[in-house]
Amino acid sequence: MSTPTVPGHDRSEADLSVVVGERRQLVNLGYRLLGSLAEAEDAVQETYARWYAMSPERRGAVESPGAWLTRVAGRVCLDMLGSARVRRERYVGTWIPEPLPDRAEWSSVRTDGDGSAPADPADRITLDESVNMAFLVVLESMTPAERLAFILHDVFRYPFGEIADVVGRSPAACRQLASSARRRVRAGRVPAVPAARQAALVREFKEAWEARNIRALVDLLDPDATMAADGGGLVGAVLRPVEGSRLIAQYLVHIADKAPGLTLLERTVNGVPGLVAQSGGVTVTVAAFELAGGRVARIWAVRNPEKLRPWTERGSG
Template identity: 75%
Template structure:
């Protein structure tokens, strides 16, 4: 097995450079497997901890450090996915994968002065169709083995024989897992919709929301539209999905009335046009959209401040903005 290494590590010894250069690849792999930047960072850190815990002799015996790191990271993610199901059963309200900003806007953390600090490029996740929110939400419905197998084979193109070694199944069993995962995705493809044209629709949606034009919002929403909000108990959010285009429009207009100074910004969310809501300069909500034809069919609105760390203006835990988003 081989993985693409990242350039730009000229200051290190060749062997060390090969290991460090896998970090971005591992972050891309782990985020798709876990749907969480924080959990992906932890998984990658655990992977490197296991590498450096080995003696130099054992490290030198590894024929392909990249393959070793990928195998370990995948197994760590497999374990995390197993325990995540239990944790998410105790999660307050709905759980949505962590949204990602455009690469140019990714924030790495906070300086001592409280300013946004640019992210390490190695921490950025490559944005493509395998990280759009509709895709990630369907991945959440898969079993851990299905998800890891599908991502390794269908997204990162590892042969089934190598996937089998990682997940501890036979190659034929992995083929079945991937086929099952593909079946789960077929229905979701319809609501993902083409990226072309989504920007104009989101812009119209933003303008209608700002104007509190409930009729215009209803016209832009599919009659069976659903809105899911994720506050994680740290920010106001509806504990259950809001279902039906008219109810979603009413919900949004009610919130606009409660928070008249909310600022809506058009931003890229997981590689597709979305909206960011800021209150008093703090990012309090990131919304991703799923389309059905020329209408909005799904809205995923993340308000949990712990999931907004990569976004400019994120306030961290306890700064979830207006609490009246729930209902």
């Protein structure tokens, strides 16, 4: 986790530049570990709080501030993952990772400490395979230690010797943790679908849903498709996953009938094509899709308003 030395004559200025420059990396790490942008930001804030709680002398003695921040952020996230498991056991319905908008979708409800709007998440989260919803859901099946070892090694390319210092286990044990996590990822992976086909299939799905065409929806869904919804007990949402193409199609048409003013928009969700449902200009649902064999295999519908704060209230088309 070594960080290159920043050119400059003043060590303190160089270290400050390094510390500030690590923020994006830390948020990227936190989001993948926690499945929540809000919790990732909390973890990063705690990491910086611990850095600045040290005396100037102790900070000056840190050979690599970037490595120190990554170690601490990893440990903070590890603690948060442990407590999150307890909270999610009491969660109402299905817990789904917080959906991440594309740059064009960002309209922050939160503000930075000075009252200004923070940078959009596209500036902070690198959009790649490790943030798509299917990948994040697989991560949820891992133990916190597996998840941390895997993300640090396979996504951020840190050696096991340095990961061991974060996880608190031997390098060999961390290697085994990452290997176990890798098997889970491989078991859950489906063949990649070209981006253009993904977008076309989501568009066809949207049109069939808008037309309340059950037969068309069934044809677009894999016969064994599943749909999970996350309302967090704050809004109405099915508490258990809906299984099977016909039941999902009927459920979607039922939703459309209950909300005649619902507007569906094609949007990028965690880096891949998805749908956003708005009512009165307010985002009420963000849907992510996993495609397999030219059909929709899984749908994750996030309705919990606390997870939809990053999403725009704009978007008429």
